[in-house]
Amino acid sequence: MNAQLSPVAPPKPSTPVTDEALSRSGQRVLDVEVEGLRAMRQRIGPEFAAASRLILDCRGRVVAIGMGKSGHIARKVAATMASTGTPAFYVHPGEASHGDLGMITDADVVLALSNSGETEELLTLMPTLRRQGNRLIAMTGRPYSTLARHADVHLDVSVPEEACPLGLAPTSSTTAALVMGDALAVALLEARGFTAEDFARSHPAGSLGRRLLLHINDIMHSGDAVPKVSAEASLSDALVEMSRQRLGMTAVVDQDNRLLGIFTDGDLRRALDNRQLDMRHCSVTEAMTRNPKTIGADRLAVEAAQLMESHQINALIVVDAEQRVVGALNIHDLLRARVV
Structure with a gap:
């Protein structure tokens, strides 16, 4: 009979932590992440415009893929695009290798997110997507990574450092990818002439939908x-x-x-x-x-x-x-x- 595992308690600080120390830690995170975004701003140019045009010319949908934390960001980017006039959805790369790849048609543009650019589950899909004729936009923190080299367009979302003091937990890097996704969605929104009324039609149950659609x-x-x-x-x-x-x-x-x-x-x-x-x-x-x-x-x-x-x-x-x-x-x- 298997013994029930008890939950592991989080480690306790060796010394008392003051409110000032907690506040300073939070402020440092904001400073680090803002600096990362400021550095990324300089890279929004021809590649960003090329990615936007790939999506504007797309006859299908944007398929966002990513593993782990990048997967959470990819899901949010797809949701933002879908609600602002760009048909999009998220596919889990692991599930894609076991049948969900059939959800992606040759008319779709694939938006692949990976900070390292070496995520195995994403790289496994690349040959199949290439044979199918999909155009690929990669969003990574390493411009010379395998995923970046596979892509038609690469968006560099590298950051000087993670906000995590250990340099391990994705923090600044996920924020950078999220903001780049927002930038794409808004650029596409403006290019399409998407209006508040259009937004309301995709949010009929929300307060904006009721205000703009209910007569x-x-x-x-x-x-x-x-x-x-x-x-x-x-x-x-x-x-x-x-x-x-x-x-x-x-x-x-x-x-x-x-x-x-x-x-x-x-x-x-x-x-x-x-x-x-x-x-x-x-x-x-x-x-x-x-x-x-x-x-x-x-x-x-x-x-x-x-x-x-x-x-x-x-x-x-x-x-x-x-x-x-x-x-x-x-x-x-x-x-x-x-x-x-």
């Missing part, structure tokens, strides 16, 4: 669910309609369904304070708000939120070009849609 007609109440009464209706009729539809207001319309005004909870309170009004016999037109704020069904839902906020109102009537009532919404509809 009034997606969330408004329409048809019989729109509270409205005629100009001849009494105040009591308006109150019944408000209670029935539960939007805190009702539109007042003429015989052609054109908007004449709106009667809200606020109008009701003002009517109750107005001793000159006979609440039992007055018509809704005597208490309604004329020329209320309205919005079109084709406008963005976020515009309704901005309109409500700027005018300190809680509901809007939706009208067409002829001021006919086609819908209604209130602040709760925007909250449910997570627009605000």
